[in-house]
Structures are given as structure tokens and as C-alpha cells.
Amino acid sequence: MIFELKKLLGFLAKKKTTILCLSVVFFFASSAPDISAQKKFSKSYPASKNVRLLLKNRTGTVTVEGWDRAEVKISAFVENSNTKIAPENLSGTIQINLVKDNHGINEVGSVNFVIKVPYFSSVNIETMMGNLNVTNVRGGFVKAHIATDGDITLTNISAENVAAENMTGDIFFDGELHSGGIYRFSTTSGNINLRIPPNSSFLLTATAPSTRNISLGAFSGANMNLIGNGRRIIGKVGDGSATMTVTSQRKSISFIRR
């Protein structure tokens, strides 16, 4: 028995290179269908500093990142090869509307976007389903809307108008508030976490009617009023120059010092 085992090990040692090669081939062969199923779309546009990006997706993840170039670069990974992507560049506005472009097509599939925009761009992205991420944008407005499921993550944002709304999913905002700016965050079933500088000043209306879980953290103070048995908090932080409205119908709201 021991002899037979030694014989087998000796055989495997001799064929080690062959086995290794076969394993590599098998690995690539198993992952090959995924690669071939995802079609990549890529397009770049020269853009002004304050370009506007309007994107309406059906399903999939959208990531928008600010960069230090006067250029918009759109990369899309398309699940279904029938899916049409037809960006338009109309007088300083780059528009992609997958809902309109694929109207009447039954199997559109998911499209995952990675879009690079100049820092001072304004961004308006919508999707029926999927996560939305916006990073390093300092333009006039940042708007993110998910019709159903998906998280919204806005990181390092400095815009005068920010709006984030979804149905089921969390919202995270990490950024600065501008004097006179309007900031609106709303979800039906999701947690909202807002990370803002300690010197921020704003008028707050925060509503969490189901849980009454509103944590103001470092921003809680004497100028806060509880309405409807704690279901809503209204108050002023600093001189109240910005306006912030936060609503989570069924989950919590938290403020974090940046």
C-alpha cells in the first residue's frame, strides 16, 4: 500500500509542470464566459471646467469621479450586447439616457458605468436599480436618485445643491455645506449618515417617524426642537445659512463630525 502511494507521488512529481499548466488553462477557461459576456463601451469628450453630466441608467452601478482634467471619460460595462448607449454632448451638457435609448427593448441588462469628470462638474444621475457613487465633485449640484433598491454614496462633495433619494438602501454623504446651499436626503427604508465639518451652519429638518432614531452627534444643541414626540427634529446649527432636509421613513439618521 505504502509502495503504491509512493509510486503515485512519484508520478505526480514527474507530471507537476503538466498539472500546473492544466490548472492555469482551466482557471482562465472557467472565467472566460464572464469576460466575453461583458461588452465594454468607452468614450471621451473634451469638456469645460463646469460641465454638466446627466445620466439615466436602468440597472447597474454608477461611479462618478472628479479628476483634474478638462475631459469627461465614460466607461460602461454592458451585460447585454443589445444594449444601446448613445451619449450626447449638447452645449456643455453630456447626456446619457439608457431608458430612452433602449425603450421597447426587453432584455437590456445591467450597465455599470465609471465616469470621470472635471472637479467642478455638476452631476445628475438616476437609475431604476443599483448603487450610485459620486466622489470628488465640487460643482454647482450633485443629484442622485434611485427609483428602487440601491445605496447612494457621495464622498468628498462640495456643492451648493445636493439631493439624494432612494427607496431601499442607505445614503452616505461626506462633504461640505455652502452658505445658502440646499441639501436634501430622503429614503423610505434606509439609514442616512451625514459626515460634515464641525463648523457647518444650517437649518435642519430631520424626520425619522418610525424609529425616532435621529442622532445629531456633535451638532445637537440648545437650538433644537423635538416635534411629534421626537419623530422630527427642527433646529438651527450655527447661523443656519444652509438648509438641510433629511427624511428616513423607516430607519435612522446620523450626523458625524468630519
Add this chain to the structure above:
Amino acid sequence: MNCEQCQELVSIYLDNELDTNVSMNVQTHLSLCAECAKVCEDFAMILDFCETEDILPNSKALWCRINNIIENDVNPENLQEKQQQPLVETSWLAKAKSNFWQFTSSQVVASVLGIALISSLLTVVGLKNFAAGEENYAAATPNIFEKVLGKVGLIATSQQTREKRIREQQTTVDYWRARVETRRENWEKHLREAFDRNLNEIDQVVYEYDRILLDNPQDELSGEMLDSALNEKVELLREFSEL
């Protein structure tokens, strides 16, 4: 015998009912007086006609005559009343007109205040009713004045406004739902599932606030949240109807 005496006795003469002497005197006068003879002839002809023809009274003409008589008796009284009435009215109007512009200072002040109050009320009612359709009904808590107006029935209460708004939204929901139903077969399975899951989530929220408002109709915050949830429902249906 003169003519007058003769003509008075002609009718009796023709009936042969006079004394012989008187009858002879009448006959003598008739032979001498052509005028009285003519009267006697006329009488004789009438008598002759009456004796030969049976004259039946015309009932229609008779009733007509009776009616005319009655009307002639009644109308003078009515006419008298009608003639008297304008006189009374004219006198009353004249009296009123003469006193119309004669107000005391207190009456003038009271009138001005009344007009100002009614104008203010109508303005408030108008603005309220206009704003109710445009804005979120629960955004503002009604003040005492508005509550009084609501009690009186001049403006809708927040509950009435809410119910009206819900009915309107339900109509909108029904419209978009019908459109969604025609399209949902074309959606991918995971999208259909996400839609149903989220619609169910909103319906759950709507149900919860509905229950709260049944217990406490004055809960403005729940009213606002219900309104918001219904808006989200409409928005969800509208967005998916485009797919």
C-alpha cells in the same frame, strides 16, 4: 187726444183692450196724425211677427249677456284696486328713497368695518383654497382663525384637505398603475421583483400612516408623511411606466 196720449195707448189699442170710446178717439187721432199712425203700424208689425214666429231665447247670447253684466259689476272694483296700488308703492319707494342716504356716523363706521371684515374673510378663504391644491396640506398648522373658519365651513379643515388630496393622488396612482400594467411584461425579472418589493414597501408605509391618522386625525406630521409616501408611489409608478 194728443200724440203722447195716443202713443201710450197704441199697444193696448192693438190688443183690443180699450173702452169703445177711448178706442174710437185713438182711431180718430190715428186717422188724422201720420206720425202716430206710423208708430201704430210699427207696433202692429212687431205684434204680427211675434205671433207668426216662435222666438226662442239664444242661450249662448244670453250667457254672454249675463257674463258681460257680471264682469261689468266686478271689474270696476278691480280697476279701482289697481289704480290704488301704484299709489301705495310709489309712496313707499319715495319714502325709502328719501331715507336711503340718510345714515348716522355710527352706521357708516359699522358699514365700513363690516365691508373690511368680509373682504378679509373672502381673501383668506380664496388664498387658502388656492394654496390647498398647490402645496402640501400639512406644511402649515392651522391657526385659531383658520380653525374657526373651518368650523363655520368657509374653508376646508386639514382633515378634509387631506382626504381630498388622498382621493386625487389615488386617481393619479390608478392612472399610472394602469400604464405600468401594460408595460411590466417587458421588464427584466429582477427589475419586476424590485418594483413589486418597493411598491409593497410604500403600501406598507401608507397603511401605517393611515392607521395612525384614523386614531389621531390631527397628527399633522403623519399626514405629511402619508402625503410624501403617496407622492413617492406616484413617482415610482411614473418612472416604471417609461420603461
